[in-house]
Amino acid sequence: MSSTETPSASRAAQLSSVPEGDARDRGGPAQPMLIVTDLKKHFPIKGGMLNRTQGHVRAVDGVSFNVLKGETLGVVGESGCGKSTLARLLMHLIPHDGGEVLFDGEAIGGVRGLTMKEFRRAMQMVFQDSYSSLNPRLPVEESIAYGPRVHGMSGEKAKELARELLTKVGLKPGLFAQRYPHELSGGQKQRVNIARALALEPRLLILDEAVSALDKSVEAQVLNLLRQLKRHFNLTYVFISHDLDVVQYISDRVLVMYLGEIVEIGPVDAIYDHPKHPYTRALLASRLSFDPAERVHEAPITGDPPNPINPPSGCRFRTRCPMAESICAEASPRLHGAVAAGMHVAACHVQNPGSGHSLAGKAPVLVGKPKAGAAALAATA
Numbered sequence: 001m002s003s004t005e006t007p008s009a010s011r012a013a014q015l016s017s018v019p020e021g022d023a024r025d026r027g028g029p030a031q032p033m034l035i036v037t038d039l040k041k042h043f044p045i046k047g048g049m050l051n052r053t054q055g056h057v058r059a060v061d062g063v064s065f066n067v068l069k070g071e072t073l074g075v076v077g078e079s080g081c082g083k084s085t086l087a088r089l090l091m092h093l094i095p096h097d098g099g100e101v102l103f104d105g106e107a108i109g110g111v112r113g114l115t116m117k118e119f120r121r122a123m124q125m126v127f128q129d130s131y132s133s134l135n136p137r138l139p140v141e142e143s144i145a146y147g148p149r150v151h152g153m154s155g156e157k158a159k160e161l162a163r164e165l166l167t168k169v170g171l172k173p174g175l176f177a178q179r180y181p182h183e184l185s186g187g188q189k190q191r192v193n194i195a196r197a198l199a200l201e202p203r204l205l206i207l208d209e210a211v212s213a214l215d216k217s218v219e220a221q222v223l224n225l226l227r228q229l230k231r232h233f234n235l236t237y238v239f240i241s242h243d244l245d246v247v248q249y250i251s252d253r254v255l256v257m258y259l260g261e262i263v264e265i266g267p268v269d270a271i272y273d274h275p276k277h278p279y280t281r282a283l284l285a286s287r288l289s290f291d292p293a294e295r296v297h298e299a300p301i302t303g304d305p306p307n308p309i310n311p312p313s314g315c316r317f318r319t320r321c322p323m324a325e326s327i328c329a330e331a332s333p334r335l336h337g338a339v340a341a342g343m344h345v346a347a348c349h350v351q352n353p354g355s356g357h358s359l360a361g362k363a364p365v366l367v368g369k370p371k372a373g374a375a376a377l378a379a380t381a
């Protein structure tokens, strides 16, 4: 383990300790909340006269990682890289084409382990589009109370809970309980969505671009609310966002996706201060800066991501990578040891001393933002 990993690894160890007294914690504090192994989703593409399957979009293509109890795992990557598909797979909203997800050490929906109903209580999701996530015909109090009622709570109790949760998310029940979604602002609607997700006392929340549609000041309020609620309800978050600053603010660890695969995962400080993968470096370099000395004149990453129906051989980033060599087309780089908590690893041949890449084991790490986009990226090689 490198020197960059030490503080964050101890932070990860602290995070994995769940406060005592949570009766729902079946696996113990050291048991990851989620263990994801080789998860795959290949969407069929139909076409032609007979509407036959002509290929598959490899939206999620063999990802393995853990989510530790009590942590916030940020998920970043370009549009279309498979973040929402991964979220839907974790939630079991769509069937997977391979791999496995364990919740607190237990299988889901099988003969043994958690039933689908138990799992649905334990894991909830908040989506980006706060309006279409709410039933326009129900007052918000009813929307929040609906889930607990379906799970057997009396109507009166469920309403009481809904009012309590509205208060927790900063909306006075006297003012808001009877309003319909169209009578709320975007930030207020998203607070209602969070309250609704919390109504079933979940242990893990997946937030898919949950604050992306909000203006900056409301976004900050909702982010702070999420941090408070996490402590209060002893939650674990998977936080998906395009916004690298928001992910840095809220996450303990970060997972970087590219074209259906994980290219880098590690503690947030290690990823942001010492990114190992050229794609992560390019993503971080494309952040806007207020410092005129750090303005990027050239886009650090150009071109569209390759077609996910027919991704490049070997490393999928090689067609846009300034360090690509022949080995990158021949062999797929692996994430060695990624499943272990707190590790900072990247799927890049340059990171593997035995890979045969001319820069393997030699590439200096770029710290912070490069001054001149692609040239600076290449210079780091």
Ligand SMILES: Nc1ncnc2c1ncn2[C@@H]1O[C@H](COP(=O)(O)OP(=O)(O)OP(=O)(O)O)[C@@H](O)[C@H]1O
Binding pocket: 043, 044, 057, 058, 059, 077, 078, 079, 080, 081, 082, 083, 084, 085, 086, 242, 308
């Ligand atoms: N139902 C579907 N059928 C076919 N292809 C799909 C389906 N859903 C998603 N895809 C494809 O899978 C890939 C991943 O999509 P996904 O929505 O997971 O991306 P994303 O990373 O969430 O993007 P964004 O940041 O824009 O939300 C894309 O190429 C998308 O076109």
Ligand SMILES: [Mg+2]
Binding pocket: 083, 084, 085
């Ligand atoms: Mg998405």
